[in-house]
Amino acid sequence: MLTLDQARAFLAVAEERHFGRAAERLHMTQPPLSRQIQKLEKTLEVTLFLRESRGVRLTAAGEAFRDECRQLLEMAERAPRRARLIASGQVGLVRLGYTAASGLSVLGPVLARIKEAAPEVAVELHEMVSAQQLESLRSGAIDIGLARPPFQLEDVESSLLLTESLVVAVPSGHRFAQRGGSVSGWELRHESMIMYSEQARYFRDLVADLVDVHADQVAHTATQILTLVALVGAGHGVAVVPRSIQHLGMPGVEMVPLHESPPDVVQLHAVWLSTSTNPALHHVLPLLEDPVDAAFSMH
């Protein structure tokens, strides 16, 4: 059976064309080297060298075997190197879940940071809502999520990436937009509104805290923020959405500040399992410690 030591021994002799010099290169003496080559030739049942008085020459089979051995040894060096790189997290894959809305704010800067600091880490993107992200984390389908609270899952850790205010999305030409300035919650009382459905509990509760919405003024409910905005654009009413949604540039929709909204009511976190064994994840995590600059995310 071929061993890597035999391949190294053979290659040394093949390249030096001389047992003595090859032995020197291998930091050993000539006799055991001769024996190794003999043994190799015996197991292969192939004569690799033509012994001549001035040294040795390769046979045709020897030349082919030399090329194979070069490749073999190269691979034998690459395998450990690659394992170390992956273990260190410098090379690898991070599967990242993100909400459609976060795609408009933190996703770009997050990917930019990873590309900058860990260029050999591939990022696989999976769009899903926050609840699905937590489920995917649990099942191991993703490594990181860009999601909104609450995170009540076991072993979940998180890092605040972005805070922003809520604004009112109105159809172009709506009197709120023409007027300029901001809108107060009580002014929405008689507006037809697009509201968040039960699945989007985070935003539903945020809006409920700031605006007194009555059932009779709700034109539609939707889970995805982008759906709400689309419905606003179609003229079905107004909606309260995070400020970064304006990056979407949806035609026929304008954003008006909401007077009562604190500048940091809406949060977006990076979330991950502290128990994850993906080295690339742990290599990337320090890059997500600092919040994304709102100015950057704003354009």
Place this chain on the structure above:
Amino acid sequence: MLTLDQARAFLAVAEERHFGRAAERLHMTQPPLSRQIQKLEKTLEVTLFLRESRGVRLTAAGEAFRDECRQLLEMAERAPRRARLIASGQVGLVRLGYTAASGLSVLGPVLARIKEAAPEVAVELHEMVSAQQLESLRSGAIDIGLARPPFQLEDVESSLLLTESLVVAVPSGHRFAQRGGSVSGWELRHESMIMYSEQARYFRDLVADLVDVHADQVAHTATQILTLVALVGAGHGVAVVPRSIQHLGMPGVEMVPLHESPPDVVQLHAVWLSTSTNPALHHVLPLLEDPVDAAFSMH
């Protein structure tokens, strides 16, 4: 330093996810296998397995290393296999020299035999005259030649591949062609003739034996038979050439049998050095023992 045995041990554990079963597969007991893996992880400075109560799981680095090891072991099996194939001559390269004229007769059948019986042997074709072939054999630039005698080089062996007669190449419409039948040597006495130059001694002597050519009737001399035929086609005279040249189908040239020519005056041999160490050559040589069928070579 990684060894192939370690790679095999690792791969067995990685695939079985269980030290006991892996040890069984490797025909050894579990304790030394555990030690081998520990040693491997230590030299790699990488944890490859997560030991759990129901067996083991691979880390990310372990999965990458498993893929690398699969390739590595595959190559470690391929290298000896390839060396054996090349040593046996079933795979390899034969560099073959041939004269332009032999390209019209034996070359095709010879290549067909090799393709049929040794499909993995590549044939590299080198067109050159017989004298160059012997020189190239000596210098090791080719392995076999398709050449004409004499072969006075040391260690040269040869095998007769083809015998054929000499014919007279005449321009279309020449009275020899219109008359039908054969031509006698004495009838060429007053024809303008294209003759072989000093370098083509073999044909020069053959023709001199059959036809009494005078210096004053020689319009041109040339080394390559194809050149002679081209000059005949251009109307510069007639020439005595081997019968297989008619395969060339040179327009404006017709072949007329030469009455005095025995059917086997012209010989073509395969020649090679008995000292060659090219296994593919020795694998191919038996295919050149039998002469090429003249009927086959005739079409």
Place this chain on the structure above:
DNA sequence: CATTTTCATGCCCTGAAGGTATCAACCTAT
């Protein structure tokens, strides 16, 4: 709580592989 499962550890022994000394064959040069 006893039993089973699974990987790790301690100890022993064999044999693969390296070292030294030397041989055999061949080439070179006086």
Place this chain on the structure above:
DNA sequence: ATAGGTTGATACCTTCAGGGCATGAAAATG
């Protein structure tokens, strides 16, 4: 022609890598 030098092969000794057996340790199972 013969002595000396070069190069690979052989003989013999020694070491230690790696395998086997017995057993430990930890966790799951019933």
